[in-house]
Amino acid sequence: MRLFNRLLARPLLPALVLVLVTLVAGWQATRVQVAVNLSGLIGEGTEGAQAIRRYETRFPPLRAEEVLLVQAPSFATEQALGALEDLVLELQFVDGVENVISLASLPAPGRSGSWLTGPELADLTPAARIETMRRLNPLARQLISADMTAAVIAVVPEPGQGGDALADRVQAAADGFEGLHVTHVGLLAVQRAISVELIRDIEVLTPAAIGLCLLLSVVLFRSGRAVAVIAIPPIAGLVWFFGWLGATGTAIDPLMGSLPVVLIVLAFSDAIHVYHAAIHALDDAPDRRSALARALAETAPAAALTSLTTVIAFASLALPDSPSMNTMAWAGGVGMALCLLSVLAMMPVLMWALGVPRAGGRPPRLFAGVVPPARRVARWTRAVPVVAAVVLLGALALQSQSRMGFRYADYLPRGAPVTQALAQMDAAGLGSDRMLAIVEVDPAAPLDRVTRAAGAIWGPEGADWAASAAGRAMLARM
Structure with missing residues (x-):
């Protein structure tokens, strides 16, 4: 209580410190990164992770290839097949490319030269050449579809040259071929699409959650000042959290994508709880400052305990051997602590600055309508535990019917070019990537x-x- 009393008695210096901290956090938040390597879900000591490391050590050139889906009305024409060959040749000269794997790179039987352009198939029509290669070589069937409208090209970068810059150069080289439609479909393209969608989700869902909480605050308290006292601390706490992510270099991955929404909603809940208690504390109180300090001191433990239970839930994610889940564990705990700190530190200062709540204020009618039924239900000391146990058992029974599984495609945005291209590849019988x-x-x-x-x-x-x-x-x- 002494701490809150001091904040209410001398709020100017704490207010300046809180503003400075929020500004610094906002600056650091500009450094937040997004990471979409879902291999972080695999524990470093698992057999799968060890196999990945062995592969990356022994086959470094094939760690970051760009896979392209090339589509045409039909490759069974001289013009389209020639354009495909020219595209492969053009990709060979892209800066940073070491090799290009395509239908044109398959060697002819008995020699090392290209089979597609070699003398063995020179007298055949384009359709017959492709059909012969598909019939005699299983690899050809993975590189061009049976209807001859889609082909796959893998662009292997030089060591250390893979990444977004190479993808842009490859796309620029492919854009100049009329009659061919080229789409990136490899694992790196999938990760880029997930990254874009993850950023969009954060940009949409976090403001949406804030807007919903603001609307609820307006409906409950019907006061602009009250909404400011309730809303500013949770938003500032979220800014602190993003600033901490940027300062520590902790990247947001798909597992953490919903964390900002969880933090803002729980922080708003604590703020509404504190403000409602402050309204009651001012009833017939001769000293406003002491009454507010008492309300804050009495509700702070409850807010801390609700945050603590959430922190414990996050901490349970540290038990699996999964780097992504382990990061979620401590990032969630730190985020909850920062949001709680912002609520308890900022609300007294804002109450002083905005002069709310005032003595004689009435709590929301919704609360007045909910509390009496809750008190009546609380008298049923035997029935309530029995009903709760039955509901819990029913929930456990339903949960046991859920199916466990994981698919990369579940993280892809609907309607994105890479999503549509992968569906087309699947329909054409081509592999979207590779199992090694x-x-x-x-x-x-x-x-x-x-x-x-x-x-x-x-x-x-x-x-x-x-x-x-x-x-x-x-x-x-x-």
């Missing part, structure tokens, strides 16, 4: 295990191809 299998070769028979792996992946037809001269030449080159 590392095969440790036997030095005595280098292609034996690789051939068996190809058979396991592609079936008997693939096994026959892998055992053929063309297949063995292709596998040896890979």
Whole structure:
């Protein structure tokens, strides 16, 4: 109570400090980053994470390739197929590109040159050339669709050259080909689309939550000054939280995307609780400052306990071996602490500055209508626990029916170009990306295990191809 009494007695200096802290936090908030690498959900000690690290160590060139979906009315024409070949050639000369994997890069049987443009298929029509390659080489079936309207190109960057800048250069090179529609569809494109959607969600949902809480405050208290006292501290607390994220370099990932909304809603709840208690404390109180200090001191423990229970819930996310969930655990706890601090520190200063609440004020009618029924229900000391237990058991039974699962596509925005392109690829039977299998070769028979792996992946037809001269030449080159 002494602390709140001092804040109300000498509020000017605390007000200046709070304004300065908020301004600094707002400046630091401009440095907040968004990270969309969902591999952070995997624990660093899990088998999957270790396999990813082994792959990245042994195959660094294939860590950040750009995958393109190239569409045309039909590649079964000389003009369209020639444009595809020219596009592949153009991509080879993009700054930072080391290799381009496409239909044109598949080697001819028995030699290392391109099969698509080689003498073996020179006398065939474009449709026959593509059909022959699809029939004889399983890889060709993954690189061009059966209806010959869609093809996949993988652009492999030089070490350290992958990223948004390379994607922009690749897109600029692809834009100049008339009759071809090129869309980025690889894992990096998916991550970029999720990043854009995550930023948009934060920009939309956080103001929407603030607006809803402001509307509720207006409906309850019907006073602009009261709304200012209630709204400014939670908003400032959220600014402090974003400032802390920027200052510490803690990136927002999809798991943390809803955290700002949770913080602002809970902080508004605490602020409304404190303001309502202050209204009651002023009833027949001879000293306004002492009455407000007492109201703040009496409600602060309740606000702290509600925040503490939320912090405990966030802390439980530190138990799994998941970097993203661990970050969410301590970021959520820090955010709750900052929002609680802003409410308890700013509200006394704002009450002094704006002169609300005043003696003789009436609490909202909604509260007056809710409290009497709640008191009557509280008298049913036996029935209430029984009903609560039944509801809890019912909720647990329903929860047990939920299905566990995870899909990258669940994070993609509906209607985005990459989302539509991935659906088109799936319909065309093309892979949107790749599942990697590392095969440790036997030095005595280098292609034996690789051939068996190809058979396991592609079936008997693939096994026959892998055992053929063309297949063995292709596998040896890979």
